[in-house]
């Protein structure tokens with residue numbers, strides 16, 4: 001199995017697939033392609049028909065888009081989704097909401113693991129996205145989180161979906177209180193997240209358009 005990803009500092013979609021693969025216990029070769037430098041597009045297209053990362057290559061075929069990759073991994077490793085049908089449906093709903101939404105947060109607070117942009121990026125629209133995420137985290141933890149520290153107890157695709165938000169909250173100094181704050185600490189303490197962060201800090205490339213605040 002090969003997982004094609006972008007820069008660990010910046011590529012939030014890559015982190016989602018990579019973390020799901022790590023948490024699912026898969027053995028995979030990681031192919032990291034630094035984004036937006038000469039040759040990157042051609043290199044990505046040689047693996048990924050969409051021209052985007054992440055892309056998973058397994059048994060000679062490609063699965064692209066982080067949502068599809070997560071579902072593919074969960075078919076092989078069902079523990080990546082909750083077993084209870086209601087919890088599983090809500091896990092998919094909050095994952096889809098992340099995948100399709102939160103445009104204000106994404107554009108004003110892009111993932112940038114290396115930087116400290118405390119206080120930057122806020123607007124009424126960004127703060128509304130943050131409030132919705134905190135509400136999702138609080139609701140999932142209280143309704144479904146009894147068997148562990150993650151949104152649905154044990155780690156699931158929903159946690160992979162929100163993992164980049166944890167790095168964003170760290171970078172931009174967003175500090176939720178209560179259960180949402182405890183969940184943020186859980187994500188940031190996850191050993192695979194720490195591996196990813198260490199690798200992001202060791203990267204030498206930078207994408208000026210993503211370093212929004214200097």
Ligand SMILES: N[C@@H](CCC(=O)N[C@@H](CS)C(=O)NCC(=O)O)C(=O)O
Pocket residue numbers: 006010011012013014035041051052053054064065066067
């Ligand atoms: N919906 C896609 C989004 C993938 C995406 O936008 N990837 C970015 C990096 S995070 C990318 O490949 N950018 C390179 C490019 O657009 O040339 C997913 O969930 O995988």
